[in-house]
Every structure is written in structure tokens, then in C-alpha cells.
Amino acid sequence: MICVSLARGRHRYLLTELRHLGQQGVDLVELRLDCIQRKVQVKRLLADRPCPVIVTCRRKQDGGHWERTEEERLTVLRTAIAEGVDYVDLEDDIAKTIPRFGSTRRIISFHDFKRTPDDLKSLHAYLADLDADVVKIATLANHPNDNLRMLELVRSSTTPTVGLCMGEIGTPSRVLAGQFGATFTFAPFNPEKILAPGQIPWRQLCEMYRYDAITPSTKVYGVIADPVGHSLSPVVHNAACAAAGIDAVYLPFLVPKGHLGDLLKKAKRWPLAGLSVTIPHKENVVGFASSQGDLVEEIGAANTISFDGETGAMKVFNTDVTAAVAAIQESLEAQDVGFGGRLGLKTALILGAGGAARAIAFGLRKQGVEVTISSRTVGRAHTLAELVNGKVVEWSGRHRLPYDCVVNATPIGMHPKVNETPFGAKHLRPYMVVFDTVYNPENTLLVKEAQDVGCKVVTGVEMFVRQAAEQFKIWHGKEPPDGVMRLALKQATSSVRIIE
Ligand code: NAP
16 A cells, blocks of 8 residues: 655645545545644644545654644644544654554654664564554665665564665665555655655556555566666566566666675565666676676676576676667668668777777677777776777767767766767768667757768667667566557656656
8 A cells, every 4th residue: 555645835735635635546645744834723634534644743853844842743643633533653752642542543653864773673663562553664775685674574573564765775665565565655746745765756656666566476676776766777667567467566776886796695585586787787797697698708797687586596698789789770770771681880989988888889899890989088998999809089089080880878968968969960971870879868969960960860769678678588588568668768758858
């Protein structure tokens, strides 16, 4: 069950949103009365409520907005109980001063904004002892495995429990709460009024993550990255699983560089079924694998992990290389300039020397294309050029020589800096193939200028969808619904632009 949190400064806005949620069939709403700017009219808010309600009134020390006296706050909570509210949230230190009354159920809550304590079991026992109908523990996740500890606590508890990890690292604990038996999870109603970092807006939790369909048998996938907030892989893979009728959920895992090994060692305890891998883990992840797919050893980088359902053994793959080559080949064929199944390119200039550049350089080299690398940090260009037996041109000299193909493998032109391009328009020629790996937006300035000149253009969307589709095949053993994946990606990138 999802509890939707409402936090508004005025009674009438709170009531309007509460009525709206009632009409939407929401099971439970939390009214955050600490956000109300005037004297709180508890009776008015609870009369005619369309669904069960939790009354919460948080002090600043507990992450709330309450600015008036503690006495007034306790009066608000007592009044809510006297009015017969369905649940009241009481922090542990006031639980004993507000006794049980009537049918109101008591949520005894605890917050730690610095860490997830080591001994969660003792903390839970202490809270349950405060005459709790529901224990709620919300702590900051500093490590991805804090989610696991919290979720395992929830699963082992006999008292109904809500256990959530705050912060961006804690997002998985919010989505998987129901799978581990939590009484409910919390989600803010309004995406612009996120109450705590790592929260997922209600609509996204329902529609993208399909929270209510997640059960203990739902398989868990995700993307590991740092940062991860910008990743559109959850949008694409969740849409694909929904369309294909696969019982799986795909989450963003924020995994700082030093935490990769710890997460992978405990993968079987979640259990994780598969992971996409991106910055900064693509190279390090290879050392943790017990087996590898094609190309991984040669390239020294992987973007996909598949865990064996029985043994938990980890196999890694690289779907970037084939996706990049197929994106160029199939896009050119679709533009009626195919080369009979071959790329038909002799020379390519790759801008950038990071993970994307490496995959593309390998892919093009395998197709017999002569590769030149140009990178802002020239040392990285040399390292990559050596690996693929290619050449290097200084960043400032990238426009000097003509190439059949120019690839942008830097983030230049990516949202929000959409007015930037890594390659000057006056150096583009109609015979060139221009491949921009940036997919947000799809039509970057480079793409638009290349089209104006008459170049053949390949967009980052084509590569992104193909690498994700290949991952889908590895994990689910089925043909991917790539039309659904492409549409989900395009919708997500266009909605980002509309909001801003
Ligand atoms: P990465 O490993 O961090 O490498 C980024 C590269 O871009 C580095 O060579 C970096 O140079 C260079 N760079 C960054 N900012 C620059 C700037 N302002 N001017 C010049 N060079 C700059 O990242 P990655 O994984 O390769 O990803 C790079 C881009 O590729 C992403 O932003 C994304 O748009 C795209 N991508 C697309 C797909 C897809 O499927 N379509 C997949 C992966 C990536 P320094 O070493 O000097 O920092």
C-alpha cells in the first residue's frame, strides 16, 4: 500500500488535494500538518475525509517544518486522536506522553538524518514497546546495503513496520517496501514538493514502478551508477517489462565507487537478478565476475550483469559495442544509405575518450574503420588510441582533417546545455556521417546542424535503445519490445524539456 503525503501551507489546498486523492482511490493519505502556516484547524481537515488519514506534525529536528510551540504541536496531535483520525504519527520521545485513545492507531516513528544505525533490531524493539500499532524507522542511507539491512528488518518484524532509507542511496528501500512486507511506503503527491531526498512521487511509483504489482516473487533489476538520478534506464526497462508482461521491477541504485564490491557480494540476499552498469563502474565491475560474455575481456569494460538465479554467480556483458555499430548501420540503412551490411566508413573521429568512446572505438575498429581520438584530456586519448590501434588529434585540432564519420562521445550538447556543440557547423560536410551519442535531447545542436548541412545522422537514442534491448534479451530471454522502449525514452526526454 502507498501512503501519499500531502504538505501544503493552506488548509484549502490540503483539502482540495485530499479530495482529489480520494477520487483517485488512494488507500491512505498522510497530512503533514507541520507545513500549515496558520493555526491548524484539525477538525476541519478531518471532517468528511474521503479515505483513511495519518496525521503527522513534525518538528524541525525530525525533518519537519513546525515552527510554533511544542505544547501547540501536542495539542494538534491530541485533537486529531480525539477526532478519531485513523493513524497518528508520534515520535518516540513523545509516545508516552500521548496515550492511546479510541480507535486511532499509533505509528511510533524514529528518524536519523546522519546514518542507518548498526543495531536496527534493538531500535525496533524499543519502538515497538512504546505501544506501537506500526513502527516507522526512517534513516539516512550512506551505503547501498543500508537498504538491504532495513528491508530485512521489515521482513523479520512481527509488529507491522515501515522501514525506509532516506537520501538518494535509499530509493530502493521505498520501492521494495511492499516486497519485504512493509505496512506501507510513503510517496509525495506533488513532484515539486518532495519532502525528503530519495522520495519518488506517487504517480511515478504507481505508473513507472508499478508498486502495487510488486510481490515477493517479483524479480529485481536496476542500474548501478554515481550519479544515477539522471538515468533513463528505469523508465525504459520498467516500460519494457510492463509491455512484455514480465514480473520484474528496475530500480536506480546510487553506488559510490568504493561500495561496488560490498553491493555485489550481497546481491543474492536482495536477491538481484540483473544490473545495468554505468559511470564509474564499467571497468571495475569486470573483476567481480565469475564469467564474461563476448568482447568484455578485449574491451576491459562491461555494462550489464546477470546473476544466476540458483547460485548467484555473476556474468558480465558489454552491449554498448554492438549497440553502437548496429545504431550506425541500421540508421544509415533506414536513410537509404546502407552499405550492404557493412559500415562503408574508412575514417572516424571520436570526440571524447571515456566509456562511450571506448565502446564505439572498439566497435568501429572491428569493422575495419580507422579511428582517431580527440579528447580534452589528451592523455586519455592516447590511452584509448593505443588500445584500438588508432591515432590521436589534439582537442584544439579536431576540425582540421576531414573524416567520413564524426562521433560525439562527450556530454557536450546534453540537457540543460543544449546550445553547445562539440564540433563547429562550418566544418561539417554533406558526405559525413555524424553520430551524436547524447540522447537527452535526441535532436542536439550537433544533430540539427548536421541535418542542415545534409549529413547522414545517427542519434544517441538509437544506441541507447539497442544497448537496453540487448540487456532485456540477456535477462529475460525474450525479444525486447523495442518500440515501447524507444517511445518511453523519447517521452521521458521530451517531458524533461517541457518541465524546465
Ligand atoms: P565518461 O566516461 O565520463 O567520458 C566523458 C568524456 O567526455 C571524457 O573524454 C571527457 O573528457 C569528455 N568531456 C566531458 N566534458 C567535456 C567538455 N565540456 N569538453 C570536452 N570534453 C568533455 O562518460 P561516457 O560514459 O563516455 O559518456 C559520455 C557521453 O556519452 C554521455 O554524456 C552520454 O551523453 C553519452 N552516452 C550515450 C550512450 C547511449 O547509449 N546513447 C551510452 C553511454 C554514454 P575529460 O577526460 O577531459 O573529462
